[in-house]
Amino acid sequence: MESFSDGVIAVAITLLVLNISVPEPRLLGHHGLAHALLAQWQIYAAYVISFVTIGIIWINHHVMIGRLREADHAILILNLLLLLTIGVLPFSTSLLATYLKQGEGQNLAAGIYAGSFLLMSIAFATLNSHILLRKAHWLHTELPIEERRRILTRSLTGLGPYAIATALAVVSPYITLVICALLALFYASPIATGVTKAPA
Amino acid sequence: MESFSDGVIAVAITLLVLNISVPEPRLLGHHGLAHALLAQWQIYAAYVISFVTIGIIWINHHVMIGRLREADHAILILNLLLLLTIGVLPFSTSLLATYLKQGEGQNLAAGIYAGSFLLMSIAFATLNSHILLRKAHWLHTELPIEERRRILTRSLTGLGPYAIATALAVVSPYITLVICALLALFYASPIATGVTKAPA
Amino acid sequence: MESFSDGVIAVAITLLVLNISVPEPRLLGHHGLAHALLAQWQIYAAYVISFVTIGIIWINHHVMIGRLREADHAILILNLLLLLTIGVLPFSTSLLATYLKQGEGQNLAAGIYAGSFLLMSIAFATLNSHILLRKAHWLHTELPIEERRRILTRSLTGLGPYAIATALAVVSPYITLVICALLALFYASPIATGVTKAPA
Amino acid sequence: MESFSDGVIAVAITLLVLNISVPEPRLLGHHGLAHALLAQWQIYAAYVISFVTIGIIWINHHVMIGRLREADHAILILNLLLLLTIGVLPFSTSLLATYLKQGEGQNLAAGIYAGSFLLMSIAFATLNSHILLRKAHWLHTELPIEERRRILTRSLTGLGPYAIATALAVVSPYITLVICALLALFYASPIATGVTKAPA
Numbered sequence: 001m002e003s004f005s006d007g008v009i010a011v012a013i014t015l016l017v018l019n020i021s022v023p024e025p026r027l028l029g030h031h032g033l034a035h036a037l038l039a040q041w042q043i044y045a046a047y048v049i050s051f052v053t054i055g056i057i058w059i060n061h062h063v064m065i066g067r068l069r070e071a072d073h074a075i076l077i078l079n080l081l082l083l084l085t086i087g088v089l090p091f092s093t094s095l096l097a098t099y100l101k102q103g104e105g106q107n108l109a110a111g112i113y114a115g116s117f118l119l120m121s122i123a124f125a126t127l128n129s130h131i132l133l134r135k136a137h138w139l140h141t142e143l144p145i146e147e148r149r150r151i152l153t154r155s156l157t158g159l160g161p162y163a164i165a166t167a168l169a170v171v172s173p174y175i176t177l178v179i180c181a182l183l184a185l186f187y188a189s190p191i192a193t194g195v196t197k198a199p200a
Numbered sequence: 201m202e203s204f205s206d207g208v209i210a211v212a213i214t215l216l217v218l219n220i221s222v223p224e225p226r227l228l229g230h231h232g233l234a235h236a237l238l239a240q241w242q243i244y245a246a247y248v249i250s251f252v253t254i255g256i257i258w259i260n261h262h263v264m265i266g267r268l269r270e271a272d273h274a275i276l277i278l279n280l281l282l283l284l285t286i287g288v289l290p291f292s293t294s295l296l297a298t299y300l301k302q303g304e305g306q307n308l309a310a311g312i313y314a315g316s317f318l319l320m321s322i323a324f325a326t327l328n329s330h331i332l333l334r335k336a337h338w339l340h341t342e343l344p345i346e347e348r349r350r351i352l353t354r355s356l357t358g359l360g361p362y363a364i365a366t367a368l369a370v371v372s373p374y375i376t377l378v379i380c381a382l383l384a385l386f387y388a389s390p391i392a393t394g395v396t397k398a399p400a
Numbered sequence: 401m402e403s404f405s406d407g408v409i410a411v412a413i414t415l416l417v418l419n420i421s422v423p424e425p426r427l428l429g430h431h432g433l434a435h436a437l438l439a440q441w442q443i444y445a446a447y448v449i450s451f452v453t454i455g456i457i458w459i460n461h462h463v464m465i466g467r468l469r470e471a472d473h474a475i476l477i478l479n480l481l482l483l484l485t486i487g488v489l490p491f492s493t494s495l496l497a498t499y500l501k502q503g504e505g506q507n508l509a510a511g512i513y514a515g516s517f518l519l520m521s522i523a524f525a526t527l528n529s530h531i532l533l534r535k536a537h538w539l540h541t542e543l544p545i546e547e548r549r550r551i552l553t554r555s556l557t558g559l560g561p562y563a564i565a566t567a568l569a570v571v572s573p574y575i576t577l578v579i580c581a582l583l584a585l586f587y588a589s590p591i592a593t594g595v596t597k598a599p600a
Numbered sequence: 601m602e603s604f605s606d607g608v609i610a611v612a613i614t615l616l617v618l619n620i621s622v623p624e625p626r627l628l629g630h631h632g633l634a635h636a637l638l639a640q641w642q643i644y645a646a647y648v649i650s651f652v653t654i655g656i657i658w659i660n661h662h663v664m665i666g667r668l669r670e671a672d673h674a675i676l677i678l679n680l681l682l683l684l685t686i687g688v689l690p691f692s693t694s695l696l697a698t699y700l701k702q703g704e705g706q707n708l709a710a711g712i713y714a715g716s717f718l719l720m721s722i723a724f725a726t727l728n729s730h731i732l733l734r735k736a737h738w739l740h741t742e743l744p745i746e747e748r749r750r751i752l753t754r755s756l757t758g759l760g761p762y763a764i765a766t767a768l769a770v771v772s773p774y775i776t777l778v779i780c781a782l783l784a785l786f787y788a789s790p791i792a793t794g795v796t797k798a799p800a
Binding site for chain 4: 401403476480495499
C-alpha cells in the first residue's frame with residue numbers, strides 16, 4: 001500500500017512543475033524575458049506552497065502508514081480517497097496560479113485552492129482517526145490512548161486554519177495565499193509533525 | 201513485478217488530473233469563472249469515476265499479486281497487457297469528458313469509455329484465472345479449489361455490467377456514466393473486493 | 401537501483417498515452433467522431449508497439465538486475481544511459497504517430513522511431529555484456545560461461561532486426577512499423593525472453 | 601523515504617522528454633522535417649545534459665540515503681527541499697531549450713538553467729553535511745571523520761563550477777551550456793562519485 005501511495009504522491013508533486021509555463025517568445029513584448037518571468041510570480045508562489053504542503057502530507061502519511069502492520073478494506077478505501085484529494089492539487093494549483101493575475105475570478109480560485117487543502121486534511125484526519133481509534137491493535141508498537149489522542153488532535157487542528165483560509169478568499173485571495181504559506185511553514189516545523197525519528 | 205505495476209497504475213491514476221483543464225481566462229465571457237467551472241462538471245464526474253475504478257483495480261491487483269510467490273513468462277505478459285489497458289484510461293476519460301458536453305459524438309465517446317473499462321476487466325480476469333487455475337502451486341498460501349472459484353466468479357461478474365454499460369451508450373451516454381459510477385461504488389464496497397486483511 | 405529504474409520505465413510507458421490526442425470537437429467536420437478516431441489509427445498502432453516494446457525491455461531489465469547482488473559505478477552509469485534511451489521513446493513514438501499520416505517526413509520519422517529502439521537495444525546489450533562478462537562474480541547464482549554467452553547472444557540478436565527496420569524506413573515507413581510490431585510480438589514470446597521463473 | 605525520493609526523481613527525469621516537441625507539420629515550410637528536427641538541437645542538448653545531471657544526483661542521493669539507518673525531522677525537510685529543486689529542473693530545461701534559439705533572453709535563460717543546478721547542489725550539500733556532521737551516529741557503518749570530510753568536500757566542490765556557469769551566462773549562454781555538459785561528464789566519472797560498490 002505504501003509503495004502505491006508513494007507513487008501517486010510523487011507523481012502529483014512532480015506534475016506541479018507543468019504549471020510553470022515558459023513565456024511564449026512571440027508574446028514577450030518589449031519588456032523582455034525577465035519581465036515576463038517576474039510577472040508570473042504567482043505561479044512560483046503557488047508551486048512552492050503546494051510542493052511543501054504535499055511533501056508534508058507525504059511525511060505524515062509515511063509516519064502513519066509506517067505504524068500499521070496490516071490493512072483492511074476500510075483503510076484501503078479511505079487511503080484511496082486521500083489520494084484522490086491529493087491527485088486534484090495540480091489542478092487547483094494551476095487554477096490559482098492562472099487567476100491570481102486576472103482581474104476577476106481570483107477569489108473563487110483562491111477559495112478552491114485552500115478548499116482543496118481542506119478536503120485533503122479532512123481525508124487525512126479521517127484515515128488517521130480510523131487507524132488510531134478502530135484499528136489500534138494493528139499498530140507495530142502499542143500506543144497508549146493519550147498518545148493516540150494527541151496525534152489525532154494534531155491532525156484535527158489542521159482543519160480550522162484551512163477552513164479559515166478558504167472562507168477568507170472572499171475578502172482577498174492574497175490573504176488566503178499567505179495563510180496557506182504560513183501553514184506550510186508551520187507544518188514543516190518539528191513541533192507540528194512530531195517526528196523525532198523514522199526509518200530512512 | 202509489483203513495484204513496476206504499482207508505478208504504472210500510480211502514474212496513470214495521477215495523469216487523470218491533466219484532463220481537468222483550467223478555463224481559459226480570455227474565453228470566460230460575462231458568466232465568470234464559477235459558471236465556467238460548473239459547466240465542465242462532466243470532467244469532474246469522469247475524473248472521480250476513473251480514479252476510483254483504477255484505484256479499485258489497484259487494490260485487486262495488489263491482493264492478486266500478493267498471493268503469488270513466483271511469476272513465469274505468461275504471468276509477466278498477461279500483466280503487461282493488463283497495464284496496457286489501464287494505461288489507455290487517461291485517454292478514454294479525456295475523450296468522454298470532452299464529448300459529453302458536445303452535441304454529437306457523446307454516444308461513441310461513452311461507449312469507448314465503458315468499453316475501455318470492459319477491456320481492463322477482461323485483462324484482469326484473464327490474468328486472475330491464469331494464476332488461480334494454472335499456477336495455483338505458486339500461491340503463498342494454498343487456496344482450496346472452491347475458494348479459488350469464488351474469487352474467479354467475482355472477477356468474471358464484473359464483465360457483464362461493463363458490457364451492458366458499453367451497449368447502453370447507444371441509448372444515452374449518461375446512462376453509461378451512471379452505470380460506471382454505480383459499479384465503482386459497488387466495487388469499493390467490502391462485499392465486492394472480499395478483502396478482509398492485507399499487509400500494509 | 402531497481403526501484404529507480406522501475407520508476408523511470410513506468411513513467412515513460414505511461415506517458416505514451418499523452419500521444420493519443422482527443423480529436424478537437426470544432427475540427428470534426430461532417431464525418432463525425434468515429435471517422436476522426438479511425439483516421440488516427442497510426443497513433444494507436446504506435447502506442448501499442450511502443451508500450452509492448454518498453455514492457456518487454458522492463459521484463460528483461462528486471463531479470464538482468466535481479467541477477468545482480470551489487471553494482472559499481474560502471475553499472476550505474478550504463479544503466480542511466482539505458483534509461484536515457486528509454487526516456488526518449490515517448491518523443492519518437494509521438495513523432496512517428498504525427499508524421500505517419502502526413503504526406504512527407506514519414507520515412508525520416510519511421511527511421512528515427514526504429515532507430516530509437518535500436519539505440520535502446522545497444523544500451524541494453526552493453527549493460528548486459530558488462531554484467532555477464534566482467535561482473536559475473538556479483539551474480540546471485542553463478543552462471544556457467546556457456547549460459548552467459550547464450551543470454552548475451554540473445555540480447556545481441558535483437559540489434560540486427562532493429563538495424564534493418566531503421567534502414568528500410570527509406571523504402572516505406574509501414575514496412576518499418578510492421579517489423580517493429582513483429583519484433584515486439586517475437587520478444588513477447590517465451591522463446592525470446594527465456595524467462596521461465598522470476599520472483600513476483 | 602528512499603522510495604518516495606526515487607519516485608520524484610524518476611518522474612522529474614522522465615518528464616524532461618515532454619520538452620522535446622514534435623515539429624508542427626503545418627509549419628515545416630519547404631525545408632522539411634529533417635531541417636526542423638536539426639534546427640531544435642538545443643532541445644536535445646538540454647535534454648541530455650539535464651537527464652545525466654539528474655541521474656547523477658540520483659546516484660549520489662542513493663549512496664547518501666543508503667548510508668542512513670534512521671531519519672529525523674530535519675533530514676526529511678532538507679530532503680524535501682532537495683526534491684523541490686530537482687522538481688523545478690523540467691521547467692528550467694524547457695526555458696533554456698526555448699530561448700537558446702531566440703535572439704533575446706538567451707543569457708537570462710542560461711543563467712536560470714545553471715542557477716537551478718547550483719540551487720540543487722546547495723540543497724544536496726546541505727543535506728549531506730547535516731547527515732555526515734550531525735547525524736553520523738545514524739550511519740549503517742561508522743565512517744571516520746577524515747572520510748566524512750572527504751565526501752563533504754566532494755559535494756562542496758560542485759558548487760564553484762555551477763556558480764561560474766551561472767555567472768558566465770552574461771557573456772554567452774553557450775559557454776554556460778558547455779560548462780554544464782562538462783560537469784555532467786565529470787560527475788559521471790568514477791573519480792567524482794567515489795562509488796565503488798553499492799547494493800543493486
